[in-house]
Amino acid sequence: MELLKVEGLSKSYPAFTLKNVSFSLKEGRIMGFIGKNGAGKSTTLKSMLGMVHPDSGAISMFGRDFREEEGYCKQNMGIVLGGIDFYMKKKLKVITGVTKKFYPGWDEGNYEKYMRIFELDENKRVEELSAGMRVKYLLALALSHHARLLVLDEPTSGLDPVSRDELLTIFEKLVKDGKRSILFSTHITSDLEKCADDITYIKDGEIVKCSGKKEFLDSFQSLREPDEKELSLEEIMVKMERKNYDEEFAL
Numbered sequence: 001m002e003l004l005k006v007e008g009l010s011k012s013y014p015a016f017t018l019k020n021v022s023f024s025l026k027e028g029r030i031m032g033f034i035g036k037n038g039a040g041k042s043t044t045l046k047s048m049l050g051m052v053h054p055d056s057g058a059i060s061m062f063g064r065d066f067r068e069e070e071g072y073c074k075q076n077m078g079i080v081l082g083g084i085d086f087y088m089k090k091k092l093k094v095i096t097g098v099t100k101k102f103y104p105g106w107d108e109g110n111y112e113k114y115m116r117i118f119e120l121d122e123n124k125r126v127e128e129l130s131a132g133m134r135v136k137y138l139l140a141l142a143l144s145h146h147a148r149l150l151v152l153d154e155p156t157s158g159l160d161p162v163s164r165d166e167l168l169t170i171f172e173k174l175v176k177d178g179k180r181s182i183l184f185s186t187h188i189t190s191d192l193e194k195c196a197d198d199i200t201y202i203k204d205g206e207i208v209k210c211s212g213k214k215e216f217l218d219s220f221q222s223l224r225e226p227d228e229k230e231l232s233l234e235e236i237m238v239k240m241e242r243k244n245y246d247e248e249f250a251l
Helices: 041-048 070-075 092-102 108-117 131-143 161-174 189-195 213-219 233-248
Strands: 002-013 016-026 030-034 056-061 077-081 149-153 181-186 198-203 206-212
Touching (some): 016 041, 016 181, 016 206, 070 077, 092 131, 108 131, 131 161, 161 189, 181 189, 206 213, 213 233
Antiparallel strands (some): 002 016
């Protein structure tokens, strides 16, 4: 089953245009949404979630039209966009107390389980948590109302390598039962090489490629020099951006 389907999503701003973005995500999969800063990752996610009004396009989640059944869709998804810095002085238990009121399906046992697994103390204030612990807390909230689709915008940005690796391991465990999927945007290619099943690459507001990770890697091996070994994802992205730069500024 497709938990998410994006079709022809477009949004125009004076200095940037999102153009006909389409991709889909099946159950039990992790999709990395990759592109350099300013490529359109955050605009796509916000348009997809109704945080900005797209000019055109259709979004379905769990087989339902997002605009017609937005309430149902949001009850079954978890969203992490930009952290929780606006609650820096609040204790976690206060934020939790407010959050749980919005979810009829809130599972207190699940909440306690994930707080324990993630080693989070709900008596701490947000400002006392590291960046990695803040992401874990947001994941705990999402999982406490049995979110089947997690949408995360740059969740590993700013984390040290150990914290990043730990978070990616958590992602892999979360989708292991095949019932839950994760879409996360990133510009850190090593994150995708570790845990992504699918990769969607966006450049200048347009999707360049969307496929399984192996197919994605294989499709760009033509960028290799004759004496080069098989390219990693990071090497592919560097070559793609360099090629685009050279073409744009060719004399």
